Amino acid sequence: MAETLRYRDDEPVDHPAVTVDSFLDQSNASAVRIEPGDDARALVPHLERLALIEVNFPAFGDGRGYSSARILREAGYEGELRAVGDVLVDQLAYMRRCGFDAFEPDKQFDRDDVTAALERWPGVYQQAADDRTPIWSKRHA
Amino acid sequence: MYEYDQYDQAMVDARVEEFRDQARRRLEGKLTEDQFKPLRLMNGLYLQLHAYMLRVAVPYGTLDSRQMHALADIADKYDRGYGHFTTRQNIQYNWIKLEDAADILADLAKVEMHAIQTSGNCIRNISSDHFAGAAADELVDPRPYAELLRQWSSFHPEFSYLPRKFKIAVIASETDRAAMRLHDIGINIVTNEAGELGAAFYVGGGMGRTPMIAPCINPFVPLDRLVTYAEACLRVYNRYGRRDNKYKARIKILVHELGAEEYTRQVEEEFVHLLDQGVEPPLAELERIKGYFEDPAFDTGANARIDRSDxxxxxxxxxxxxxxxxxxxxxxxxxxxxxxxxxxxxxxxxxxxxxxxxxxxxxxxxxxxxxxxxxxxxxxxxxxxxxxxxxxxAGLGSPNLDTVEDIIACPGLDYCSLANARSIPIAQRIAERFAANGKTGTLGELKLKISGCINACGHHHAGHIGILGVDRKGVENYQLLLGGSEAEDVSLAKITGPGFDENGIVDAVETVTTVYENERQDGERFVDTYRRIGMNPFKEALYG
Incomplete structure (x- = not known):
């Protein structure tokens, strides 16, 4: 297991994430893991007591987790949103835009590749879950 | 036509450098072929039977002469001196080396072109009416809307790992010259009763193994909500489109399995939610883009008569x-x-x-x-x-638009690793047959489309006459279909019966055109006669 890459200042949650089903059944967990087939909106009533939501990517080509992440941020979730599993460095920039602020990839990233991936894009064409200003907004500022 | 500003240029330049870095990491072994594949595909680079193929985007099919010259230079410098224009208004080169790909993208970026998202499970190049801005029957020029969506869909952070590829077409006339309803999303710019412009959304069309005609899910989306509505359509698809079976992963299957009504309900719910998320560019952005598509300085006094003495x-x-x-x-x-x-x-x-x-x-x-x-x-x-x-x-004067010689054919087994049969030689032999028997002109509008496998890149489902190449016990075999159309009279072609060998299919096409000649009434096209008299007379002539 590679180390976790975090873009937050708070302390990481120190207990393991539970499945969505067990989270909805018990009230004391503050960390949950979403699988690709889970409905992220099921967590929306409980966001206040969540400090960590892991979004699992069993295969990097399954993009459902990008929607899950954005939906959670759109619902106002401010805790840690961590992409785990088959996460590739070339996906980091889009994942950051969808609201992920932590990464726990199966295979360790090369530090230089991470820097390059996150610094590459001079602009963005869409409003998403990050704080970047879309190009269309800059054009009409 | 549209011109890049500093922002557009910087994005395309960044993409070139990103791909150069990815190709380097692939060659160094830091990326496996499985990991590299979706990255190269999102830059239009396929591995074909003999070499890499590079597909370059021509957004909504519009080019200027500088860009066409650049495409010619790429053909000479990196390929074998030619290129292939595709059914989605793009161009592809068939003999590319991986080591050259980043340099080609850099050459393209110099003329405001790219290969971004011309392949892969993402939103592909937006296509449109090839007569946009010129057609006598258009409501408005559809290309500004296509350009707005091009920018929205480029590097979309949520929709770059979709269940499957996603194709959008935009038109703005009742005549459909872009196969709009055979796209994942077809948009028709229309007016409502108040005379305001808006977008009719058709979702879930497509060809491939399961051809479907897109139902209209919303007849009028206001222009200041166009991007938001598209985002809602895509989000429902990204979340619920099937990922268990590649052949059932297109949005048409989701819309079909949910039913258009339920899919629409989910989209509308997501749309209401997204309206609060600020994803819609201001109308000023659409106006800015429209400024690039104003009419050129037409000579309004130009002579409307043509000297036809030659x-x-x-x-x-x-x-x-x-x-x-x-x-x-x-x-x-x-x-x-x-x-x-x-x-x-x-x-x-x-x-x-x-x-x-x-x-x-x-x-x-x-x-x-x-x-x-x-x-x-x-x-x-x-x-x-x-x-x-x-x-x-220059050999470019063939007078055969929309005739039996104007055949759409996929690259087929001559190039494609998916194909079961050759398409190009069949197209050549059919065109030669009708050129020789002199019937090309008298048969009038006859759209003939050939695919070399069931993925239907040659649009055989939408041909007045369609041909599908299959593999039958190791031998190429060709099925004949009749009655399709990709236009405003959209319909899916039906198979006539048992297939034919290479010689037989050319004869079979001639046979069905003879039935048409014998049966047609005044002004009927081939497809009109077929619709009136049905399949049986054709079947009898073919198999009777």
Missing amino acids: PDFAVWVDRNTVEHKEPGYVSAVISLKPVGGIPGDATAEQMRLMADLAKDYSFDELRVMHTQNIVLPHVRKADLHALWAALDE
Whole structure:
């Protein structure tokens, strides 16, 4: 297991994430893991007591987790949103835009590749879950 | 036409450097082929039977002469001196080396072009009406809406790992020249009762193994909500489109399995949610883009009469020119379907000639048609003879638009690793047969489309006559289909019966055209006669 890459200042949650089903059944967990087939909106009533939501990517080509992440941020979730599993460095920039602020990839990233991936894009064409200003907004500022 | 500003240029330049870095990491072994594949595909780079193929985006099919020259230069410098125009208004090169790919993308970026998202499970190049801005029957020019969506869909952070590829077409006339309802999303710009412009959304069309005609899920989305509505359509698909089976992963299957009503309900719910998320660009952005698509300075006093004294020229005018909104002009179609040639192929010299003619005679603009021909959209009638003479001399004057010779064919087994059968030689032999028997002109509009496998890149489901190549116990076999259309009279073709071998399919096409000639009533096209008399008379002639 590679180390976790975090873009937050708070302390990481120190207990393991539970499945969505067990989270909805018990009230004391503050960390949950979403699988690709889970409905992220099921967590929306409980966001206040969540400090960590892991979004699992069993295969990097399954993009459902990008929607899950954005939906959670759109619902106002401010805790840690961590992409785990088959996460590739070339996906980091889009994942950051969808609201992920932590990464726990199966295979360790090369530090230089991470820097390059996150610094590459001079602009963005869409409003998403990050704080970047879309190009269309800059054009009409 | 649209011009990049500093932002657009910086994005395309960044993409070139990203791909250069990815290719380097692949060559160093830091990326496996499985990991590299979706990255190269999102830059248009496929691995075909013999070499890499690079597909370059031509957004909504519009090019200027500088860009066409750059495409010619790439064909000479990195390929074998030719390129292939595709059914989604793009161009592809068939003999590319991986080591050259980043340099080609850099050459493209210099002329405001790219290969972004021309492949992969993402939102592909947005296609449109090839006569946009010229057609006499259009409500507005659809291209500004396509450009707005091009920017929205480029590098979309949520929708770059979709269940499957995603194709959008935008039109703005009742006549559908872009196969709009056979796209994942088809958008028709319309007016409501108050006379305001908006977008009708058709979702879930497509060809492939399970052809479907897209139902209208919303007849009028206001223009200041266009991007938000598209985002809602995509989010429902990204979350619930099937990922268990590649062949059931397109949005048409989701819409079909949920039912159009339930899919629409989910989209509307997501849409209401997204309206609060600030994803919609201001209307000022659409207005900014529209500024690039204003009419060129037409000579409104230009002579609307054409001197038809040269009979060969008159045939070409009748067949290959189309009414323009300005009476002194036409849109002129350059056929890339010479009899015996490869449909959609053009040599570098031909590309350069087309570019120069566009500069001289068409306000520096060209269009790629989904039927794999090139349009000069705005030609003064007074210049037509000079244009035709130059084209004819270069082998580009075939007077066969929309005839049986104007065949759409996929690359087939000559190039493609998915194909079961060859398409190109069948197209060549059919065109040769009808050129020899002299029936091309008398058969009138007859859209013939050939695919070399069930993925249907050659649009066989949408052909008045369709041909599907299959593999039958190791032998190429060709099924015949009748009655399809990709236009506003959209329909899916039906199979006639048992397939034919290579010789048999050419005979079979001739047989069905003979049935048409014997049965047609005044003014009927082949497909009209088929719709009136049904399949049986054709079956009897083929198998009886």
